[in-house]
Structures are given as C-alpha cells and as structure tokens.
Amino acid sequence: MSRLELRGIAKRYGAVDALAGADLTVPSGALLAVLGPSGCGKTTLLRCVAGFERLDAGEIAVDGRTVAGPGVHTPPERRHIVIVPQEGALFPHLSVRDNVGYGLSREERRSDRVEEVLTLVGLSGYGDRMPHHLSGGQQQRVAVARALAPRPSVILLDEPFSALDAALRTELRRDVRAALRADGATGILVTHDQGEALSVADQVAVMREGRVLQSGPAVEVYRAPADAWVAAFVGEAVFLRAGNGVRPVTGGTALSTALGPITVAELPGGTGDLTVMVRPEQIRVTTASAGPAVTATAIGHDFHGHDATVTLHLADGTRITARVPGHAVPVTVGATVGVQVEGVCRAWRDRA
Template structure:
C-alpha cells in the first residue's frame, strides 16, 4: 500500500492551463474518485500521475518518494503506477492468463499470481480463454487483473466502465472495488458519473478549472459541499433564499448543522429527497408533474409564492397527480451559505 500526495500540480498546454495548482492526498489502500465536468483537468491529472506528461510546477509523491517535481521526472515504467484505460487494450494473441502475467517476472508467474488476481476479479477458471471469447465486461475485468498483478503502488482507472451498459457497469464496479480492497491497492478512478463516484469510492475529489475544489468521504461531499456549484454538480439540489437565525425559507423553517455568522441573507441547499410530501403541518404546494424512475420518482411542485422545487419520493409512493395540492416539509439538516447563487 502506498499513499499518493499531489501538491500544487500545474500543467499548461500553450495558453491553456489544464491544471492550476491541484492538491490531493489519496491515503494508502483507498480508492479516490476524481469527478468533474469535461475540460476540468481530470485526464491531464491522470496523465501527469502516470508520467505521460511533465509537470510545469508542483510535486507528485508516491509513499513519500518524489516521482515528479522541479527538475524531477521519473519515467512511467519506473513509477510503479499502472493505468487501466477505457478500453481494456488486451493483447488479442495472448490468452487471459498470459495477458495478466505479461508484466510479471518468471518467479511471479510460477507463484500463481495470475490465477490469484483473476479470482479476485471474478474470473477464476478463465485463464485459457482468448480475449475475443470474452464479453466487454469480462475484458475489463482482465484489464484490472493485469493492472493488479505486479502489485503496483498506485492503480489509475480512466473511466473503465463507461462503455458498458448500466446493469453490467454497476456489477463490474462493485466487483472491481472489492478486488482493489482485497489486494489492498491504492487507486484513483476518473469518472464523469456522479452516482459511480459516490457509490464506489472511499473519497471523492471534485475538480473545476484545473483545481480540486473539495475532497473527502462521499457522504461529506454530498451533504456538506463547499459551495453551490459543487452541490449542484454532485447531485440534484434545490436552492432557496433564507433569512434570520431561524432559517425561514419558502418551504418553511429548516435546520442546519452550521449557520454563517453575521449574515441575515442566506442560501439554503435542500436535496430533493429531503422534501417530504405529507399531510399535516407544512407548506402547501401544487403538483405540476412527476417523472417515474422505477426505484424512485421526482415530483415537480409549485409553492404559493411562485417558487418551484422538486421532491424525490420512493417509486411505490407516487399517488399524486398534476394539479393536486399537497403538504410539504423539509426533513434533516440543510447546507447553508451566505447568499450566493452564482454557480
């Protein structure tokens, strides 16, 4: 296991600054998902970590060892960092076992390491098969096994599930996460899929304009985003104006873990699942429509003051119809900032 430290990473391509002082720590034996919109610097970050690009400034340390920094650029093959690309890029003329064992020494091959990692990724007994006999998901499992085989210091996963259908993608990412944990590997997963990042990673790092805006456990980033932009990027969010120490909003008074001092004009973030449709005390709202997603549904609501909000309810609890008047209230603590809705 190796800890990865990124300190002030800067990378420019002509007039374009792809990384603008990115900082991130990945604890040993954990998986960090790097999340951000297209052009935020995710891929450049990965390429700098792998050694495919030279930094203009900053340092990369693997277990305390500087592999990139001022006057220092360790070649990719000497970093003990491996990359799993979007497409598995298996050698078509080699068997599954030989693909996995490609980077191993003779002694490591004799030790049964290839079979060990194939079992970790759920492909025990597949060693004699050829890549073209495997499904897309199985090929990606082989690619992960090949990356794990030499016990690298860090594994970089570049959107490895993006080409797969939704059901297969969910199963594969869960099994890959289990394999990384079983092998005590340190990993970085680059993705644009918020659900993937939140569900699979020990830590989520949100990037924008070449910087890491926030990193931490998924639940912390989701519930306590540093600003409205991060809040809206990692999940659906309802933003409401609030006043006073009692946090009065169009949805009624809400609670918060922390309220900024010395400000009466505030912005409150409410997640749609916190908006409960229920009889009894609450604010009246008119249903303007709903979208059914199977496991849950989103309900569009119009409040009396003209504010529009969206609630998320369980899929089995959608008895409402357009035009119906319902009571709504907010449950659980909300995130609060001084008034700022420029996202």
C-alpha cells in the first residue's frame, strides 16, 4: 500500500491551464474518485500521475518519494503506477492468463499470482480463454487483474465502467472495489457518474477548472459541500433564501425559509445574505391535512422505480423538487400537499 500526494500540480497546454495548482492526498489502500465536468482536468491529472505528461509546476510523491517536480520526472515505467483505460486494451492474440501475466517476471508468472488476481476479480478458471470469447464486463475484469498483478504502488482507473450497461456496471464496480481492497491497492478512479463515485470510493474529490474544490469522505462531500457549486454538482440540491428569523435549536440553528424553519449545523459568519441547501430526499411530502408548517401545489410527478421525484410550487412561487420512496402513493398533479424538511442542512453567506 502506498500514499499518493499531489502538491500544487499545474499543467498548461498553450494558453489553457488544464491543471492550475491541484492538491490531493490519497491515503494508503484508499480509493479516491475524482469528479468534475468535462474539461476540468481529470484526465490530465491521471496522465501526470502516470508520468505521461510533465508537470509545469508542483510535485507528485509516492510514499514520500518525489516522482515528479522541479527538475524531476521519473518515467512511467519506473513509477510502479498502472492505468486501466476505458476500454480494457487487452492483447487479442494472448490468452487471459498471458494478458494478466504480461508485465510479470518469468518467476512471477510461474507463481500463483496470475490465478490469485483472476480469483480476486471473479474470473477463476478463465485463464485459457481468449479475449474475444469474453463479454465486455469480463474483459474489463481482466484489465483490472492485469493492473493488479505486479502489485503497483498506485492503480489509476480512467472511467473503466462507462461503456457497460447499468446493471453490469453496478456489479462490476462493486467487485472491482472488493478486489482492490483485498489486494491493498491504492487507487484513483476518474468518473463522470456521481452515484458511482459516492457508492464505490472511500474519498471523493471534486474538480473545476483545473483545481480541486473539495476532497474528503464521500458522505462529507455530499452532506457538507464546500460551496453551492459543489452541492449542485454532487447530487441534486434545492437552494432557498433564508429570512431574518434565526433562533438556536437542538443540534444547530433554525433559519426561516419558504419551506419553514430549517436547521443548519453551523451558522456561517459574515454579513451577506444566507442561502440554505436542502437535498431533495430531505423534503417530506404529506397530506395537507397532516398539519405541516408549509403547503405546496404538486405540478409534476416522475416515477423512477426505486424512488420518485415530485415537483412542487410553494406559496411564494418558489419551485422545488422532493424525492420520495418509489412505493409511496403517487402524488396527484394539482393537489395541495404539505412539505417539511427533515434533518440538518447546509448554509452559506453571499459575499457582502
């Protein structure tokens, strides 16, 4: 297991700052998912860590050993860092066993390492098969096994599940995560899928315009985003202006909003206007006769199977979205319902 540190790394392509002073730390044995919109620098970050690109500034260290920095550029083959691309890129003329053992020494190939990693990725007994006899998901499993085989310091996964259908993607990413954990591998997963990042990674980093805006445990990034942009990018969010009513309550401070009193864990300092973020699943929809603090008009209901989203108009004209269980009785469009916010929310102040 190895600790990976990125300190202020920068990479420019002409006038474009692909990376503009990005900082990241991946603890030993952890999997960190990097999220961000297209062009934010995710792939460039991976290429710099792998050694395919030279840094213009900053430093990359593995277990305290600098592999990239001022006057230092360790070539890719000496970094002991491997990458799994979107497509497995297997050698079509080699068997599964030979693909997995390709980067191993002759002695290592004679050991049980190839079978060990094939078992980790759920392909025990597949060693003699050829790549064209495998499904897309199985080929990706072989690619992960090949990356794990030489016991790299760091494994990089560049959207390895994006070409697979939803059900297979869910199964594969769960099994791959288990394989990485069983082998003690330190990894970075680049993905555009927020759900994938939150469900599979130990930590999540959110990038924008070449910088890391926030990095931390997945639950922390989701529940306590650094700012409104991160909140909206990592999941869905409802933003409400807070009025002048502020009072202390158990577990935080209650703010007056169009959705009634909302508890925030911490009241931000400063003098600017307050904005409160509510996740849609925190909004409870009830019958109007249940006596809630606030009523709303349902203007839309979208069923997704495991859950449903209800679009609501509040009395002041604010439009919000609530997420309710899929088994709940569908809300009739045009009906008046009650709405309440459950749990603790997040608040920010606008700059004065």
